[in-house]
Amino acid sequence: MTRLLITEITxxxxxxxxxxxxxxxxxxQSIRPVPASANSWLHFPHRRGDILECALAxxxxxxxxxEDRTATRGFQKATSVAEGETVSxxxxxxxxxxLPDLFGCAVHENxxxxxxxxxxxxxxxxxxGCETQNLRLELYANELRATLALPSGEVLxxxxxxxxxxxxxxxxxxxxxRGANRTARLERFFNSRFHYKIMSCPHHFIRLGLTRPFxxxxxxxxxxxxxxxxxxxxxxx
Amino acid sequence: MAPSSISQNDEQHRRLLEDCFRLxxxxxxxxxxxxxxxxxxxxxxxxxxxxxxxxxxxxxxVADLGVHLNGQAASFAVLLAVLRDSISAAGSAExxxxxxxxxxxxxxAVVAASAAAVGARVIVAEEVDRAFGMPxxxxxxxAGIASLAYAxxxxxxxxxxxxxxxxxLRAGSCGVQxxxxxxxxxxxxxxxxxxxxQLHSRLLARENCAALxxxxxxxxxxxxxxxxQSLIGSGQAxxxxxxxxxxxxxxxxxxxxxxxxxxLFGDGASAFLLCSANGNDASGGYLLGEFIFGCAxxxxxxxxxxxxxxxxxxxxxxxxxxxxxAITRMEKVLAAVELRSGIxxxxxxxxxxxxxNPRLVALLAKQCGVPKSAFPPVARVSGNLxxxxxxxxxxxxxxxxxxxxxxDRRPIFLASLGPGLLFGGGWLTPRV
Numbered sequence: 001m002t003r004l005l006i007t008e009i010t011x012x013x014x015x016x017x018x019x020x021x022x023x024x025x026x027x028x029q030s031i032r033p034v035p036a037s038a039n040s041w042l043h044f045p046h047r048r049g050d051i052l053e054c055a056l057a058x059x060x061x062x063x064x065x066x067e068d069r070t071a072t073r074g075f076q077k078a079t080s081v082a083e084g085e086t087v088s089x090x091x092x093x094x095x096x097x098x099l100p101d102l103f104g105c106a107v108h109e110n111x112x113x114x115x116x117x118x119x120x121x122x123x124x125x126x127x128x129g130c131e132t133q134n135l136r137l138e139l140y141a142n143e144l145r146a147t148l149a150l151p152s153g154e155v156l157x158x159x160x161x162x163x164x165x166x167x168x169x170x171x172x173x174x175x176x177x178r179g180a181n182r183t184a185r186l187e188r189f190f191n192s193r194f195h196y197k198i199m200s201c202p203h204h205f206i207r208l209g210l211t212r213p214f215x216x217x218x219x220x221x222x223x224x225x226x227x228x229x230x231x232x233x234x235x236x237x
Numbered sequence: 238m239a240p241s242s243i244s245q246n247d248e249q250h251r252r253l254l255e256d257c258f259r260l261x262x263x264x265x266x267x268x269x270x271x272x273x274x275x276x277x278x279x280x281x282x283x284x285x286x287x288x289x290x291x292x293x294x295x296x297x298x299v300a301d302l303g304v305h306l307n308g309q310a311a312s313f314a315v316l317l318a319v320l321r322d323s324i325s326a327a328g329s330a331e332x333x334x335x336x337x338x339x340x341x342x343x344x345x346a347v348v349a350a351s352a353a354a355v356g357a358r359v360i361v362a363e364e365v366d367r368a369f370g371m372p373x374x375x376x377x378x379x380a381g382i383a384s385l386a387y388a389x390x391x392x393x394x395x396x397x398x399x400x401x402x403x404x405x406l407r408a409g410s411c412g413v414q415x416x417x418x419x420x421x422x423x424x425x426x427x428x429x430x431x432x433x434x435q436l437h438s439r440l441l442a443r444e445n446c447a448a449l450x451x452x453x454x455x456x457x458x459x460x461x462x463x464x465x466q467s468l469i470g471s472g473q474a475x476x477x478x479x480x481x482x483x484x485x486x487x488x489x490x491x492x493x494x495x496x497x498x499x500x501l502f503g504d505g506a507s508a509f510l511l512c513s514a515n516g517n518d519a520s521g522g523y524l525l526g527e528f529i530f531g532c533a534x535x536x537x538x539x540x541x542x543x544x545x546x547x548x549x550x551x552x553x554x555x556x557x558x559x560x561x562x563a564i565t566r567m568e569k570v571l572a573a574v575e576l577r578s579g580i581x582x583x584x585x586x587x588x589x590x591x592x593x594n595p596r597l598v599a600l601l602a603k604q605c606g607v608p609k610s611a612f613p614p615v616a617r618v619s620g621n622l623x624x625x626x627x628x629x630x631x632x633x634x635x636x637x638x639x640x641x642x643x644x645d646r647r648p649i650f651l652a653s654l655g656p657g658l659l660f661g662g663g664w665l666t667p668r669v
Contacts, residue, residue: 098538106558109535109565112260113288116535140303141290141311143283155534158287183307219284 003078004031006050007090008127008207008223010162015040017162019067019127019209019223020052021089028093030127031056033071039212048165048228050080064103064123064210064218087203087226094128098152102128102208107220114158117217118210126210127223135198135206135225137161137190139183144170146222148206159208159222169229178234189237201227249579250297250320254313256576257292261285271314286311295529296576299323345514346469346477347522347668350409353632354400355386355619356486356504369496376500381595385503386619387486394426397506398482399439405478405508406440413440417474418447420465422457424623424655425483436480447474455591456655457481457624458507458631459663463528465511475513482506483623488550498554501594503620507628514668520643523635523665529573536562536658562658563593568604570652570662578648578664582607586647587634591654592616592626613637627653643669 004020007030017040022031033056035041046052052075061068081089096102104124107116133149144161161167172178173186198204209223255268262281275281281289287303294302297320305319361384362376376382388397398421406413419442421433430438433448442448453460458481465477485502493499514524539562541553567590575582588611592598595617602609613633615626622629631651638646646667654660 099535100558106561107535108561109533109569110288111565111569112292113257113285114291115284115288138303139307140287141306142308143287143303145287149534153534153537155537157535158291160284160287187304187307 001053002031002056004033004052004054005081005086005089006046006048006052007086008209009044009046009048009164010209010221010223011164011167012040012162015042016044016164017041018044019207021093028089030067030093030125031069032065032067032127033075034068036070036072039068046075046077047080048224049083049086051078052076053078062213063121064118064126065212066125067127083227084203087205090129090205090207090226094125096128096130096150098150099154099156102130102220103210108217116156116159116220118220120213120216120218123210123218126218127207128209129205129207132204132206135195135204137166137194137225139170139186139190146225148222156208156220159220161222161225162209163223163225163228165228166225169233172231172234173237185237189233193233193236197233198225198227203227246324247317247321250317251313252579253296253576254293254316254320257289257296260292260572261289269313271317272310272312274310274312276311281311292573292576293320295531295573297323298527298529298577344470344472346466346511346525347514348509348525348635348665349512349522350405350411350510351508351632351635352401352404352408353507353625353629354397354404354505355622355629356388356392356397356484358387358389360385360387365500366496369491369500371496371500375496379596380501381599381617382501382620383617384619385486385500386505386622388484388504392484392504393487394423394432394482394484394506395435395439397484397504398423398432398436398480398508401482401506401508402436402440402478402480405510409510409512411476411510411512413442415476416440416442416446416478418449418465418468418477419480420449420451420461420468420477421480421482422451422453422461422624423482424454424457425485425488432480432482436478440478453624453659453661454655455621455623455626456653456659456661458627459528459530459651459653459661462509462511462525462651462663463530463661466525466528469511469513477511479509479511480506481508481624481628483625485621485623493550494552495554497556498552501616501621503622505619505622505625505629507625507632509628509631520669522668523638523646523649524668526578526664526666528661528663529570529577530659530661533562533566533658533660536566537656539658540656542656560593560597563591563597563654564600564604566654566658566660567591567601567652570660571605571650574650574652574662574664580648580650580664580666582650584647585611585650586638587630587649588612588652589627589631589634589649590652592630593621593654627651638667643667 008019055073056069105122135148205226207224210218426432431450437448468474484504489499539559649665652662
C-alpha cells in the first residue's frame, strides 16, 4: 500500500484530477493516481492534507505526465495534516524558481492570444511548485485567471485557475443567494483583501501544472494556491 | 455621434472580431451567428475564449475587455455591444471618439524629415570575433553580421545624435528655433546633463524649447515617438525633434562582457522631425498612426544588465530564450498592428523593426510571410544599434519611400522590443 498526502484537487470539466506526495527513500515526489479507464475522478470525497492509503500500479504514461499511476483499489483515509504542514512537504518536492526550470523545458507564449504552453515531448514533468513574488486573481469574462511573478521576476499571465477549492469559493461568491452586484463585490475582494490574505500568509505557495496534450501543446495552469480559501471570507464582501 | 458613424464603427468592430476569431479558431473556421454562445456551443474552449478576447483587446485598444463580459454570454452580439460601449463611454460618444483618436483626430503628427548616423569606424565581423576571443567567423556565421559601426575617437552619443538631428532639420528645412521640444532616448547614455539637455545646448535650441529623455532601451524610439505624438496631439507643441543615440562600444567591451552578447552591438543615432499637420497643408511626409505598447514579463529573465559594486557589468543573457522571445513577440506585435490599422501586411512597403541580429530579422520575415528585403539591412552592416536600430531602419524606409511618387508610397510598420520584455508597435501612412 502507498501512503499519499493529497496536495492537488483540480477541476477538469465535470471531473477532478488528483495529485499527492509520496515519500520514497530520501525524496518526496508527486504522484497522480488515476482510475484504470480515465485520467480523472468523477467523485473524489477527500480533501487536501488527507493522507490516503491506496494501491498504485505504474504504467507507461505519455510524457510529460510521468507522475500518473493507476489506482487499483479505492482510497482509505489514514489521517490528515494541517495546511501549513502540507506546504512544508510541497516545498521539499518538485520546485523551481524560474520559467525554464518549472517543467525542465522552454515555455512558449501563445502566438495567437493568451496563455503559455510547453511541447509535450520536451517537458520533463507535469507538476511543479514555486514561490511567488506577487499573485493576482481575476474573473475575466466569467473565467477565473491568475497572473503571477516568479522569484526570477518572470511574469505568467492568464493562467486558468483549476484549484477545486478556489473555484468552489468563486462559485459560492457568485451564488444568486448572495444578493446584488456579486461580480463587482468579488472583483473588489480580489483587488483588496485577497492580496493581503494570500501574500502575508507564511505558507503561501503555488503549484503549476500542465494540461494533457491538446492540439500538440500542454498548457500551463494554476493547480493549487495556498492558503486555501476560507468560507468565512465570503462574509467580508 | 451620427448614426452613420455608429454603423461604420460596428462594421470595423465586426471585421476585427472576425479576424481575431479566425486567428484563434483557424482561417477556415465558420463565423458563428451573433447570438451563439461560443463556449456553450463548444466553438471555443475556455482557454481559446480568453485567448480570443486578449487578441481583441490588443487589436482594438480596448483594455480589460473581460471585466465587461463577466456575467454575460460569450457571443459576438455581446462583444460588439461591449466594444461599442467602450468607445462611447463617459456619456458622450463624440467626445470619447475624439479621445480615442486623440492624436489623429485633433492634431495628427507628421514625420516630416529624418536622418541617421553611425560610428565612423567600420570593423569587419571577424575582427570583432578576435577581439572578444570568439572563433573567427562566429558573428558572421551565427548572427549574420558582416561589419560593425563603432564610434571613432571624439564621437559619442551627443556627437552622433547632434549629427543626425542637424541633418534631419536640414532635410525638413526647419530652423532649430522652430523646435518646441527635443525628445531624446539612449540605452547607453547615463551621464548628466542628460542627452536631451546636451542636444539642446549643442543644437542651440530656444531656451523655452523643452528637453525630455525617455527610456525603454531598444524600444526607446517608439516611446519617444509616442510621447512626441501626444504633445503634438494635445496642442503642446508644433515641431518636435526626436533623437536616438547609442554608443555600445565603450560599455560592452571585451573582458567586460561575453562576445556572444557584446559582439552584436554597434554605435549609431537617428533623428526625426515631427510636425503638427494642423495648419500645415503641405503634402509629403508620413502620418504617425496609433501605437501599441506592453510588457511581456515572462521573458524578463532572458536579458538583464546591471552594474556591480566593483564597477563591472553583470550581464544575464540567455541568447536562445531571447531569440525565441524576440521572434514570437515581434510577430505578435506586427499581427496586432495589422489588425488595428486594417492595413494588410502584404501592402506594407517597409518594416522598420528592431533588429537584434540579421539572422533573427530573416526568421521574422519568414514567420510573418513577408520578403526579407522589406526590412532595411541595418544590423547586417552596423550591428544592433540599440534604440537607434529601429531609428536607422525607419530613416532608411522613409528614404526609400521618398524615391517613389507620393501616390505610390506605401505604409510602414514599426515594431520593437526592450528588456523586460517591453514591446511596442505602430504604423505610418504616406501623407498625400
